Amino acid sequence: MSTRTLPGNPAEVRHMIETGEWRGVTAGVAPGFVQANLAILPKEQAFDFLLFCQRNPKPCPVLEVIEPGQVEPKSMAPGADIRTTIPKYRVYNNGEAAGDEDDVRSVWRDDLVSFLLGCSFSFENAMLNAGIPLRHIERQHNVSMFRTNIETTPAGPFSGPMVVSMRPVHHSQVVRAVQVTSRFPATHGAPVHVGDPEAIGIEDITRPDYGDPTEIREDEVPIFWACGVTPQAVAAKSKPPFMITHSPGYMFITDWRDEDMAVL
Amino acid sequence: MSTRTLPGNPAEVRHMIETGEWRGVTAGVAPGFVQANLAILPKEQAFDFLLFCQRNPKPCPVLEVIEPGQVEPKSMAPGADIRTTIPKYRVYNNGEAAGDEDDVRSVWRDDLVSFLLGCSFSFENAMLNAGIPLRHIERQHNVSMFRTNIETTPAGPFSGPMVVSMRPVHHSQVVRAVQVTSRFPATHGAPVHVGDPEAIGIEDITRPDYGDPTEIREDEVPIFWACGVTPQAVAAKSKPPFMITHSPGYMFITDWRDEDMAVL
Numbered sequence: 001m002s003t004r005t006l007p008g009n010p011a012e013v014r015h016m017i018e019t020g021e022w023r024g025v026t027a028g029v030a031p032g033f034v035q036a037n038l039a040i041l042p043k044e045q046a047f048d049f050l051l052f053c054q055r056n057p058k059p060c061p062v063l064e065v066i067e068p069g070q071v072e073p074k075s076m077a078p079g080a081d082i083r084t085t086i087p088k089y090r091v092y093n094n095g096e097a098a099g100d101e102d103d104v105r106s107v108w109r110d111d112l113v114s115f116l117l118g119c120s121f122s123f124e125n126a127m128l129n130a131g132i133p134l135r136h137i138e139r140q141h142n143v144s145m146f147r148t149n150i151e152t153t154p155a156g157p158f159s160g161p162m163v164v165s166m167r168p169v170h171h172s173q174v175v176r177a178v179q180v181t182s183r184f185p186a187t188h189g190a191p192v193h194v195g196d197p198e199a200i201g202i203e204d205i206t207r208p209d210y211g212d213p214t215e216i217r218e219d220e221v222p223i224f225w226a227c228g229v230t231p232q233a234v235a236a237k238s239k240p241p242f243m244i245t246h247s248p249g250y251m252f253i254t255d256w257r258d259e260d261m262a263v264l
Numbered sequence: 265m266s267t268r269t270l271p272g273n274p275a276e277v278r279h280m281i282e283t284g285e286w287r288g289v290t291a292g293v294a295p296g297f298v299q300a301n302l303a304i305l306p307k308e309q310a311f312d313f314l315l316f317c318q319r320n321p322k323p324c325p326v327l328e329v330i331e332p333g334q335v336e337p338k339s340m341a342p343g344a345d346i347r348t349t350i351p352k353y354r355v356y357n358n359g360e361a362a363g364d365e366d367d368v369r370s371v372w373r374d375d376l377v378s379f380l381l382g383c384s385f386s387f388e389n390a391m392l393n394a395g396i397p398l399r400h401i402e403r404q405h406n407v408s409m410f411r412t413n414i415e416t417t418p419a420g421p422f423s424g425p426m427v428v429s430m431r432p433v434h435h436s437q438v439v440r441a442v443q444v445t446s447r448f449p450a451t452h453g454a455p456v457h458v459g460d461p462e463a464i465g466i467e468d469i470t471r472p473d474y475g476d477p478t479e480i481r482e483d484e485v486p487i488f489w490a491c492g493v494t495p496q497a498v499a500a501k502s503k504p505p506f507m508i509t510h511s512p513g514y515m516f517i518t519d520w521r522d523e524d525m526a527v528l
Binding site: 047 | 307310311314315318319326329331339417419420443446449453454527528
């Protein structure tokens, strides 16, 4: 089933995922509703990870935390089971990816704490609504992501460089792009950098560390936003004994509307 | 020494507190710099309390968390010792106030986690800068605070009603009051309610649960903001074995400027 023919209601889409009727990448699905990154860690690591997110709200904006052993995102998707309603999960042992799963009930434990973190789709919708085109969407490729020389603020075992995503914006729309994305601090929000890639330690803008290369035209300025890959990279680097995340591109679809997250 | 003759530099004021040269209430001290509420809890309660704050960011905006046993607010006041640089502390055993202290080094433990939470002074400065007068400051009395029927979202042992502060605003300035305070989500930010006190469970607006009564004139509208008394009330109600807070009115003065906290 193609994304275009899916229902627009988040609960219906989650039901189709749970029953195996549909399990695709979630970009463009249930438009206008917030999608979330997922990180699940044992309670033993949960305080330090929550502290890491609190100290680094731009790359790690916490939307909801589900308490140890609980599986329902009571605030963002009441009634849902976080173990069965994401199209594809990734399971890690000691920081190493052990494989992708459709359902993580078989590996569930009573000490697991689930973190839902903001993703870029909300502010990208805000840009599109403001008439700012997004090349990676037009060309249907993945956004370009880069490791930077911007250090996150460590907490316990969690540390490492911030990962950013880059979108080229016409010089006449740079101010507007900063304004409209600033309304969404819970989903990465305002850019972390505008202009020269070298200033934040990116040596070759044509060679992203994650995702696909993106053309930047003469009359465009590269703008950089903190990226949700950061917490996953940081968590994996700390080699927790066990971790579950979503598989890249397969996000959790919540009942919240993008505008519910706006500060103004 | 009166507040007016104190230095304007936060580090100098903290030094005078630490040496005992001055230990007054901090309203109006080091104007333009962020002041913070303090809550210190054992590590055993820290994850749930951080989670409570994450779930209730309006009453409990986390500015900085100092890890177990550590005493330096590295982000907001590098070099300071959180145990000696607040003019007056309050120590609790099993939820009961055991007394006020000038210095808490003698009761310090290696498992204590310190939370600095936003306070209303930053958004009050924003209102004053926007030409919106504040009656409790003009009359030099405490702001009126009320328990409401707005329930916080619980986390572990922490739960209870939201406490709000009330400031009367001339009807012509209500919109501006919402706008200017919305810029400061890390220090309580936008109001939680405008107008009818009964709608949020306040039966008698002339009898505050905390602080002093405040006159509301015919042409004024009462506006309500989430209040930093909430986390203290909630924490005390959960009766943790041990807790330290600031004594009401005696806040921690940080090196951050109010404008550093603004989202736009």
